[in-house]
Amino acid sequence: DFVFRAGQYVEIGLKNPLYTDEKKSHREFSIASSPNDKNILMVATRMDSPERPISAFKKTMKEMPLGTKFKVEGPYGSFTLHENTAKNAIFIAGGIGITPVRSMVKYATEEKLPHKIILIYSNRNSGSAAFLEDLQNWEKINPNFKLRARMTDNDGYIDAEYIKECAGDGSRGAIFYVVGPPAMVSAMTKILEEGVLVSKDDIRFEEFTGY
Numbered sequence: 001d002f003v004f005r006a007g008q009y010v011e012i013g014l015k016n017p018l019y020t021d022e023k024k025s026h027r028e029f030s031i032a033s034s035p036n037d038k039n040i041l042m043v044a045t046r047m048d049s050p051e052r053p054i055s056a057f058k059k060t061m062k063e064m065p066l067g068t069k070f071k072v073e074g075p076y077g078s079f080t081l082h083e084n085t086a087k088n089a090i091f092i093a094g095g096i097g098i099t100p101v102r103s104m105v106k107y108a109t110e111e112k113l114p115h116k117i118i119l120i121y122s123n124r125n126s127g128s129a130a131f132l133e134d135l136q137n138w139e140k141i142n143p144n145f146k147l148r149a150r151m152t153d154n155d156g157y158i159d160a161e162y163i164k165e166c167a168g169d170g171s172r173g174a175i176f177y178v179v180g181p182p183a184m185v186s187a188m189t190k191i192l193e194e195g196v197l198v199s200k201d202d203i204r205f206e207e208f209t210g211y
Contacts, residue, residue, distance in 0.1 A: 002072075006035055006107035007081060007100045010074035012043065018063055019056035019108040027057055030100040030130070030206075031075065034107040041072070044130060046096045074175065079177070079206045081108065081115060088116040092188050094180025095123060096129075097208045101136040101179060102131050117142075120166050122150045122158055122180075158188065160195025171196065178205040 004010075013026035033042035047058055054062075081089060081104050093101045098121060108115055123129040127147065139147045148166045150158055167174065176198055178188045185207050192198040 002041060002075075004031060004035055004075035005080045006103040007079045008032075008075035009079075009100070010041070010043070010076070013073070014057070014064075015070065016139075017056065019032040019059045021056040023055070023057065023130040025060075025072075030077075030079075030208075032102045034108065034110060037127070038098045038197075044096060044099050044131070047163050053128060069146040073087065073126065077206075079179070079204060080104070082175050084136070085114045087099055089177065090119065090163075090165075090167050090171065090174045091117070091121075091177045091179070092186075092192075093121050093178075094118065094184040095128075095208070096187055097180035097184075097206070098130055098135075099137050100206065102134065105135065105138055105145060109138045109145065110140075111113040113144070116170060117145045118148065118170060119146070119164065120148045120150060120158060121151060122184075123156075125151050125153045134173045139211055158191075160191050163166070163191065163196050167196075171198070174198075174202065178201045179189075180208055182209060183205045 009028050009030045011026055011028050016027045029043035031041060032044050033040055045058065048054060049063060079100055091101050101119060104118060108117060121129065124133060132149065135147050139145050177190055178185050185205050189203060189205060192203055193200065
């Protein structure tokens with residue numbers, strides 16, 4: 001009976017974590033599943049990262065047995081798909097920041113929403129791109145959804161020209177959603193404002209600080 005809007009997040013708390021550190025035993029996770037997925041609430045995180053060692057929270061999650069109970073609070077957040085279908089939705093997601101976007105794209109595909117959606121999805125390579133196969137499959141069955149996967153190891157980073165190329169005329173009056181690590185969100189927001197000339201009123205963002 002857990003009701004949420006695609007794109008929202010929850011706070012997950014562990015009662016008796018196997019490992020602890022200076023941070024508290026609860027974290028915020030974007031919901032990666034669709035509101036239509038009954039009896040399932042999916043969240044996702046990158047367990048191993050070259051930038052930082054695995055945290056006590058992640059180590060606990062990795063080792064806790066199936067059937068472990070934990071507390072879920074929410075839903076929270078307003079990083080959700082806008083209602084005006086005349087405005088295109090252009091997502092720029094980096095890494096595991098794809099989770100709320102997955103929820104929105106899956107829901108839009110299931111409900112056959114009329115929103116025109118373009119997703120620019122940046123990762124180092126295809127092997128590190130979470131849910132890439134899901135997104136590719138939804139692009140095949142949803143004529144309103146277009147995926148542009150950018151692999152920085154081979155393609156380079158996202159810049160203003162690439163965004164313009166992906167969005168085309170669809171960028172006019174569109175709502176832009178930027179989600180990923182703080183540095184990426186900051187850089188993309190600056191590019192949108194200064195390079196693509198998007199109004200701040202038409203940019204929504206969510207930062208993933210990591211655990």
